[in-house]
Amino acid sequence: MGMPSVMVLPLLIVFAAGAYYIYNEVMQFMSKSVVRNKVVVITDAVSGLGAECAQLFHKAGARLILCGTNWDKLESLYESLTTDADPSETFAPKLVILDFSDMDSMEDVVAEVMECYGYVDTLICNSSMKLKAPVQSVSLELDRNIMDINYFGPSTLAKGLLPTMISRRSGHIVLVSSIQGKLAVPFRSSYAASKHAAQAFFDCLRAEVEEYGIIVSTISHTFINASDPPPVVEPAPKTNALLEYINNQLTHGVRPPVLANEIMQTxxxxxxxxxxxxxxxxxxxxxxxxxxxxxxxxxxxxxxDSVLAEQMQ
Structure with missing residues (x-):
C-alpha cells in the first residue's frame, strides 16, 4: 500500500533537517581536526569576536597566540581559556601586546610572535576601528589612525609573517573585513576607505602567494552586534523609506558566535x-x-532626508 501523499512533504522536511544537522556536525568535527596543533594568531583577541574565536580554536586544540592592546584583558582571557581545560587536549595560549595604532612597534611585534613557535600556520586579522561622521568633520589625524588600525596594521603584520609561510609553502591568512570594504555608505568615509584598501591589498596578496600554497581569505560581514536588543523608542521623523530599509539591513549585525564559527569554517x-x-x-x-x-x-x-529630519527635531 502506497504512502499517502499528505505524508510526503513532512517526511522530506524531516529528512532534509536531519541531513543538514549531520552535515553541520561533520563539518564541526572536521574544523577541529584541521586546526589541531596549528599555530593560530588572533589579533584583538579581547574583543567580543576575538574572544569567541579564541574559545573556539582553543577547544579545537590550536596553539594560540593572542594579541591585544591591554595586558590585563589578555590575562583575563587566558584564565578563562585555561581554567578547567584539559592539558592533554589543549595548549596554553601565548600572549602578545599588539597595538596597530603604534606602527613603530610592528617590527618588534612580528619578532615576538615568531619567537613563540618559530612559525605561524594561520593569521586571523580581526582588529577594526569604526567611525560614523560627515566627511568635513573628520580630522586628518583621525583618518590616519583609522587607516593604521584597519589597513596598515593588518597588512604590515601579514607581510611580516609571510616569509616563513613562503619558505614552508604553507599558511592561511584571514582578513575579517566588512561589507563596507565593498559597499560605501554615507557618513562612513574613513571607515569604508580603510576597508576598501584592506580588501584590495588582500585580494592582490591572494593571487601573489597562491603558487606557494598560501590561502588568503576575506570575510565581509555587516556590523558585529555584540549588544542586547535596544529598547523600544519613540518613532523618529519619517525618512526615505527605501533608504531606511537598506540601512536597517546594513546595520542588522551578525552575532560574534556566528561570525567566529564562520571563521572556523573558512x-x-x-x-x-x-x-x-x-x-x-x-x-x-x-x-x-x-x-x-x-x-x-x-x-x-x-x-x-536625514538632514531634513534633524532640522525638524
Missing part, C-alpha cells in the same frame, strides 16, 4: 571569499556593480 574549507550579510546588502552590492546611478540616487536622497 579555515577548514579554505574559502577565499565569504560575504556574511542579509539579502538587502547583497542586492545593494549587485546594484553598485550593475546599476550604480540608481544606488547613488537612493543614498543621496537618504542623506537629504
Amino acid at each position: 579555515v577548514n574549507r579554505k574559502r577565499k571569499e565569504v560575504v556574511l550579510a542579509h539579502p538587502i546588502p547583497r542586492v545593494a552590492l549587485y546594484l553598485r556593480s550593475l546599476f550604480p546611478p540608481f544606488l547613488f540616487a537612493v543614498l543621496a536622497a537618504g542623506v537629504k
Whole structure:
C-alpha cells in the first residue's frame, strides 16, 4: 500500500533537517581536526569576536597566540581559556601586546610572535576601528589612525609573517573585513576607505602567494552586534523609506558566535571569499556593480532626508 501523499512533504522536511544537522556536525568535527596543533594568531583577541574565536580554536586544540592592546584583558582571557581545560587536549595560549595604532612597534611585534613557535600556520586579522561622521568633520589625524588600525596594521603584520609561510609553502591568512570594504555608505568615509584598501591589498596578496600554497581569505560581514536588543523608542521623523530599509539591513549585525564559527569554517574549507550579510546588502552590492546611478540616487536622497529630519527635531 502506497504512502499517502499528505505524508510526503513532512517526511522530506524531516529528512532534509536531519541531513543538514549531520552535515553541520561533520563539518564541526572536521574544523577541529584541521586546526589541531596549528599555530593560530588572533589579533584583538579581547574583543567580543576575538574572544569567541579564541574559545573556539582553543577547544579545537590550536596553539594560540593572542594579541591585544591591554595586558590585563589578555590575562583575563587566558584564565578563562585555561581554567578547567584539559592539558592533554589543549595548549596554553601565548600572549602578545599588539597595538596597530603604534606602527613603530610592528617590527618588534612580528619578532615576538615568531619567537613563540618559530612559525605561524594561520593569521586571523580581526582588529577594526569604526567611525560614523560627515566627511568635513573628520580630522586628518583621525583618518590616519583609522587607516593604521584597519589597513596598515593588518597588512604590515601579514607581510611580516609571510616569509616563513613562503619558505614552508604553507599558511592561511584571514582578513575579517566588512561589507563596507565593498559597499560605501554615507557618513562612513574613513571607515569604508580603510576597508576598501584592506580588501584590495588582500585580494592582490591572494593571487601573489597562491603558487606557494598560501590561502588568503576575506570575510565581509555587516556590523558585529555584540549588544542586547535596544529598547523600544519613540518613532523618529519619517525618512526615505527605501533608504531606511537598506540601512536597517546594513546595520542588522551578525552575532560574534556566528561570525567566529564562520571563521572556523573558512579555515577548514579554505574559502577565499565569504560575504556574511542579509539579502538587502547583497542586492545593494549587485546594484553598485550593475546599476550604480540608481544606488547613488537612493543614498543621496537618504542623506537629504536625514538632514531634513534633524532640522525638524
